[in-house]
Amino acid sequence: MTRAPAGVAQETVASPTSATTWMWFDGRLVPRGEVHIDPLAHALHYGTGVFEGIRCYTTAEGPALFRLEEHLQRFAAGAGLLGMTLPSMEELANACRAVVAGNGLASAYVRPLAFYGAGGMGFRLADNPTHVLVAAWEWGAYMGEQGLRDGIALRTSTWRKISTNALPSNLKVAGAYANSVLAFREAVAAGADEALLLNERGDVAEGSGENVFAVRGRRVVTPPPSDMNLPGITRDAVLTLAADLGYEVEEATLTRPELLAADEVFLTGTAAEVTPVREIDRRPIGSGPPGPVTRRLQATFLRAAHGEEPGYRRWLSWVRRDPTALDGGV
Ligand code: PPE
Secondary structure, three states: OOOOOOHHHHHHHHHHHHHHOOOEEEEEEEEEOOOOOOOHHHHHOOOEEEEEOEEEOOOOOOOOOHHHHHHHHHHHHHHHHOOOOOOOOHHHHHHHHHHHHOOOOOEEEEEEEEEOOOOOOOOOOOOOHHHHEEEEEEOOOOOOOHHHHEEEEEEEEOOOOOOOOOOOOOOOOOHHHHHHHHHHHHHHOOOOOOEEEEEOOOOOOEEOEEEEEEEOEEEEOOOOOHHHHOOHHHHHHHHHHHHHHHOOOEEOOHHHHHHHHOOEEEEOOOEEEOOOOOOEEEEOOOOOOOHHHHHHHHHHHHHHHHOHHHHHHHHEEEOOOOOOOOOOOO
């Protein structure tokens, strides 16, 4: 079977947002058409927003949000950086549950977004309200089913990862993602599926929206957050799973040549889950097809996310723990 042209997977998976009917906006679950956002919203002009991406997986007990608490903590930290005040963690957690249930989704990608609305222009933010939106839609394999199964092609970006000294890379500030967009579009234009961004020192930072791992023998390595990547929640899950499976896990700086020489390379992210990398800059990684360590970690991760690994059910927050109630803590 031939591979879909690079970029096609992105377009085909982005369209499900059009099916989103209900959204949680500033405290209420409302039809999408009732969400009114001012064209002079501060965030639209300056990127002054913070967002999250949380997957909700089908389990035997119904849909469950993966590591909801950690995602909301990161969301709150980003909002704090921008000086926003958010609703309580409990209200946000219930908003995430409500958009999944309200749209009748069995599995979903949940997108909380806090942003500054219309008020003053310029940077004072004296009278700009904070708006909070939580949307949900069905999002299949981020880089296509084939990418998840057979691996994807990475291309080293000519754009460097924005410095954490310019904008903290450990938080999901909306404006920072213009950097990801530049890198991603360049990669796709060059025939690859995803971009590999190096940091200002020239070491591996991360993908446009994923963390990067290298496997060498029984060692599973990923760069530390100080190398200017988002300390991803999927990254943390995979480090935990790999250690529990008996691999040697390590956070260490990776150079591009080290990545090229690895036995296996894979990406992790909420959207990307565990995606194998089969080539970088047209050089095959290892023998090319996804290797055994990547496959094992991917399978274990997906079982854990679907509630099939008893040891990791602590990572799940069920949408309806009690089918008669939608409340309850995180
Ligand atoms: N790095 C970046 C820059 C990033 O945006 C993500 C998530 C990760 C690493 C992985 O983090 P985590 O999701 O906590 O494991 N990228 C989100 C955005 C995807 C999008 O296209 O939008 C995501 O996967 O939800």
